[in-house]
Amino acid sequence: MxxxxxxxxxxxxxxxxxxxxxxxxxxxxxxxxxxxxxxxxxxxxxxxxxxxxxxxxxxxxxxxxxxxxxxxxxxxxxxxxxxxxxxxxxxxxxxxxxxxxxxxxxxxxxxxxxxxxGWGAPQDRNLRRVLERMPTEKLYALLVSVDPYRARKIGKGDRKRLIRALEIFLLTLRMPSEKRTPCQRxxxxxxxxxxxxxxxxxxxxxxxxxxxxxxxxxxxxxxxxxxxxxxxxxxxxxxxxxxxxxxxxxxxxxxxxxxxxxxxxxxxxxxxxxxxxxxxxxxxxxxxxxxxxxxxxxxxxxxxxxxxxxx
Structure with a gap:
């Protein structure tokens, strides 16, 4: 592009x-x-x-x-x-x-x-604690709102990967599905x-x-x-x-x-x-x-x- x-x-x-x-x-x-x-x-x-x-x-x-x-x-x-x-x-x-x-x-x-x-693999304990208190359906809905492609790939039940994807988005402001291709901006x-x-x-x-x-x-x-x-x-x-x-x-x-x-x-x-x-x-x-x-x-x-x- x-x-x-x-x-x-x-x-x-x-x-x-x-x-x-x-x-x-x-x-x-x-x-x-x-x-x-x-x-x-x-x-x-x-x-x-x-x-x-x-x-x-x-x-x-x-x-x-x-x-x-x-x-x-x-x-x-x-x-x-x-x-x-x-x-x-x-x-x-x-x-x-x-x-x-x-x-x-x-x-x-x-x-x-x-x-x-550290955008390639960001981690934040406080953010993770907040995400971990959310119900799984809420995590899925949030990920759908910012990166529907990644949400579909993970599915509604994989709580650990949903948290990780949201963590990446909130710390990098990029969709997790784009993390390997930043050159596409x-x-x-x-x-x-x-x-x-x-x-x-x-x-x-x-x-x-x-x-x-x-x-x-x-x-x-x-x-x-x-x-x-x-x-x-x-x-x-x-x-x-x-x-x-x-x-x-x-x-x-x-x-x-x-x-x-x-x-x-x-x-x-x-x-x-x-x-x-x-x-x-x-x-x-x-x-x-x-x-x-x-x-x-x-x-x-x-x-x-x-x-x-x-x-």
């Missing part, structure tokens, strides 16, 4: 570097861009301030995907992200648009670029990685400013409203360095000043992990130290156009 190779632009960088602003500027410049978020918190409904989602007006004007769709009680994994991102890349490319990935969740991006490690993507880089001092300043702005915008009230909707910790949407200190403040375990400092401290720790991962990637970095967004957008726009037209 002939493969179709399509470009995907990825805008990377540490938290508070300005990825969202750059992506919106580029979308307005290109005019045929759809944005795919690679942010593990932006998926959640009702949480807009701490996740720094683009405004609803922007999302209505520029197509955004994998933003503001998940219930705060649910979990969103890197495997689900990769599956949905690849599907979206195909659909966006078929519409004649350029997919643009924006985000800094390194595990999501690593899974997107490199796939799931009809779509491949080439990733162009651009990043926003600031000096350590400037980035710390931007992070502190962002945290102060979140509280001015009402992150405390945002979490209160979530509580009023019946969502109480522990839930996945609040199990992170941004929202956990706000919960602690609301429940009387710390002061407002301490909550702010905890968010700054958690963000700085997260940024260190991000940068360790980014250093391993073939990223072309842009440094907008003068803070001129229009200049940055133009620089990246011309770089991307030159790169894509040269291929």
């Amino acid at each position: 002939t493969e179709k190779t399509k470009p995907v632009l990825c805008i990377l960088g540490p938290t508070s570097s300005g990825k969202t602003a750059l992506s919106i500027g580029l979308a307005e410049r290109f005019q045929n861009v759809e944005i795919v978020s690679a942010d593990s918190l932006a998926v959640y409904r009702y949480l807009d301030i701490g996740t720094a989602k683009p405004s609803l007006e922007v999302r209505q004007r520029i197509p955004h995907h994998l933003v503001d769709f998940l219930d705060p009680r649910e979990r969103w994994s890197a495997y689900e992200f990769r599956r949905e991102a690849l599907r979206l890349f195909r659909e966006i490319s078929l519409r004649g648009c350029l997919p643009v990935v924006v985000g800094g969740t390194a595990f999501y991006l690593n899974t997107l670029f490199h796939g799931i490690p 009809s779509w491949t993507f080439r990733y162009l990685l651009v990043g926003i880089s600031w000096s350590k001092e400037k980035l710390r300043e931007r992070i502190r400013e962002r945290v102060e702005e979140m509280f001015r915008q009402g992150i405390v009230e945002e979490v209160q409203h979530l509580f009023e909707r019946g969502y109480r910790p522990p839930i996945p949407a609040l199990e992170n360095f941004t929202y956990r200190p706000v919960v602690d403040f609301l429940e009387g375990r710390c002061s407002l000043a301490t909550a702010k400092e905890e968010i700054v401290r958690g963000t700085l720790t997260f940024v260190k992990r991000q940068m360790n991962w980014f250093r391993k990637m073939p990223i072309t970095w842009f440094s907008p130290e003068d803070g001129n967004l229009l200049k940055l957008v133009e620089e990246v726009y011309h770089f991307v156009r030159t790169h894509l037209e040269g291929e």
Whole structure:
């Protein structure tokens, strides 16, 4: 089967570097861009301030995907992200648009670029325990829904092989019947990685400013409203360095000043992990130290156009 190779632009960088602003500027410049978020918190409904989602007006004007769709009680994994991102890349490319990935969740991006490690014979004890608790008829129905060919080959009664086939699918996002012929995929993507880089001092300043702005915008009230909707910790949407200190403040375990400092401290720790991962990637970095967004957008726009037209 002939493969179709399509470009995907990825805008990377540490938290508070300005990825969202750059992506919106580029979308307005290109005019045929759809944005795919690679942010593990932006998926959640009702949480807009701490996740720094683009405004609803922007999302209505520029197509955004994998933003503001998940219930705060649910979990969103890197495997689900990769599956949905690849599907979206195909659909966006078929519409004649350029997919643009924006985000800094390194595990999501690593899974997107490199796939799931050990895909030939994956094993996961926790996943297997979940599958083993399911009745055999449920296992068979699940396999039929993702790989009917393999389900028919195994049959309804072979519980051990049904579990193994589902384990392969859930860990690799490929049908078990295709595991010996990965070359048959009809779509491949080439990733162009651009990043926003600031000096350590400037980035710390931007992070502190962002945290102060979140509280001015009402992150405390945002979490209160979530509580009023019946969502109480522990839930996945609040199990992170941004929202956990706000919960602690609301429940009387710390002061407002301490909550702010905890968010700054958690963000700085997260940024260190991000940068360790980014250093391993073939990223072309842009440094907008003068803070001129229009200049940055133009620089990246011309770089991307030159790169894509040269291929």
